Amino acid sequence: MSPITDSHTADAERIARVKQALLSMQRYSWEQGVAAQALLESGDTELAFLLARDAVNRQDTSGKLGVMNDGYSVTDSAANGEAVARAAQATGDPLFIKGAASMLDWLLHHAPKTEEGILRHVIDKPQVWIDSFYMAPPFLAISGHFDEAVKQIDGYRKLLWNPEAKLFAHIYDDEAQSFIREAHWGVGNGWAAAGMIRVIASLPDSLPEERGRIANYLQQSIDGSLAHLREDGLFHDVMDDPSTFVETNAAQMVSYSIYRGVLLGVLDKDYIQFADRMRAAVHARVDENGLVQGSCAAPFFDRPGTAPESQAFFLLMESAASQYRETEGDAS
Template sequence: TEMTNDVGQKNVTKNMTSSIQSLPARHLRANQTFVTMALAAIHASQRAAWEQGVTVQAILEWQYPDWSTFDAPGPSSFQAGSGGAGNRHGRTDFPQDVVLQAMRSVVAQDSNGRLGAKVTGDEDASKGSSLDSASNLESVLIAAYASGEISGASNTLDTNAVFGKAASLQYNFMTKNIMRGAQGIISQRMDQLQYWADTFYMSQPALAAYGLYTRNVDALTQAYAQVRLYLGVLLYPEGSGSKTGLLGHIRNDDGSWADPAVWVTGQGWGALGMLRVAAALGQSESSSSLSNPTKSNIVDLLHWTSDLLTAAHATFDSDASLWHNYVDDSSTFLDVSGSLALAAATYRLATLAPSLVTRTSLTNAEAVYRRVIPHLNSFGQFGDGLQCVDALGFSVPGYTSVESLSFGLLLESARRTYSKASNGQTTTLIRTIERLQL
């Protein structure tokens, strides 16, 4: 599939053949000590909007997997019915911690509608990120759904209720009030047209979640469209040397690069975000009812994720069992955060579409797990010489970050689902994707 971006480049998505039909069964156990310490450190942290978003997603996937799009019982579990407790659709748990985090995002919603945006109270509503706050939308929608603020055959969102109103404000802001470039690509920044790799995890899954929970086909379609547009702008095409097939970090609307580096975290945001959009599309209808365009979009997303992961794994430092901060530059430090993100994405894709993941990639993902997960201390810091990007100084390494802890939990969750699936405990989403022509 040829994809032309908005700044004159062409990116080619490969049509991969199914060289691997299945991956080996694995009985993988979680490291509960890591989980406990990571959650404690996360809950003790002060978080910006994007950190809040990845935090609550990590809590969702680890603590309440049947409320996530990856492991939910099926499309019916996203259909509201009469609202209230009936929205649980047989789920025995109420996603208490997700709802609490959603309320935190609502309380910190700014005048634009950006969820979780007010941290100090000194933020300028006309500046900063336009889309980081969208990373909190799915959790607010879950809170609305679980609290009975979404009801009826059409999944009507109560925009006068606490969570329903907050979700509506965030959705309207991101779809109506942010600058757009060519073909409708949404800017990552408030005061200029600029596109960041982070956006794959911030706004595109949010659009998909809104479409899923409110049965809004346009939102689901836009989620896919924005992924495609962002790939067109940020993905390095064939002939780009060591950067081929990888995501540059920040690009201006005129085509110049504000940051041309291929950050490992950027590759992780991209892969994980595309998988979340694919999962939401896969849960939007039963497998027998999915439209051909939706099926095609899911297949595209899975292949795009596979292509990105293939390019990333080609840069993996097998001696260190980690990726470098700039994946194509071995002089940069080895980054725990992005390595955990890519490992999580690898396990997720291996679970959903094993034919699109090589054994080598899966071996790399497990190597990251074993190198990093055992070395978290009770203060939420990584030891044994491990480093991650310092959230307060992106050009220097630190010893912990909210995103690295969250990515670790996402890896634990993805690895757990992979282990179950490889031993026959599949999910509705897995069975839906098995019926697609990959």
């Protein structure tokens, strides 16, 4: 085989191992949701719909999907929303239709919010987390609630963006009007970038101002992150704190966001060199079992190790990179 074929074969084998490891690891609602999203974007629709079915089977009485013992979260379960909604559209199965509608009803009418209407992250605490960028607004957008999706993105940015650092903080207490955790967590900034990309992709042409505004947020976030990219193509766990451990998942989250941003026409192609560099660095950290090592580790996210969301974002990054290569090939 040619070197190119060898490379593509090796990539395919690595992707298969990463997917297998992901399916063995995903447990909680957000893990199941990001796994299902990764399968959707990778074209593995049948498996994504199986995860969606299980998310509906574990839907609690509030409408939150895929709940185990993480019912304390306001937005995490909405990470399953797109897979369930796509399954409803594709199959017409009342199970999926009701499941998506109940999840949407929770977010719109029952979930705790700030006085400005921004979704909190924890039911019994007045906290806004950066994680919610990815969990709720994309589902709101693909469900046709574009104004609400944009409102949430605007609200999260207002509360969490540090204009001096050009990075997002992690957790804000809405009642105390202060940060619980002001650190610029790498994976958190990855959640924000990836969430914004998915909302941009869903906004209609009739909302050019909103699309442009979120695209501007995205570019600022990417630029702020890349300012802290290490020579090895990775970031520290807290992006602007080199005393924290070197972490893997943020790099593939930012890489994914760049590939999709260029494909959507909201980022310049000059960013691809950084996406490629981060992607290569991540590939070097996948072990023989398909585990993406050195990630901010589940379940406590306080050390390097492995995590289902990191497995999923490897698949998301690979899908986006493949789509970009195909587009470039078609253009040539």
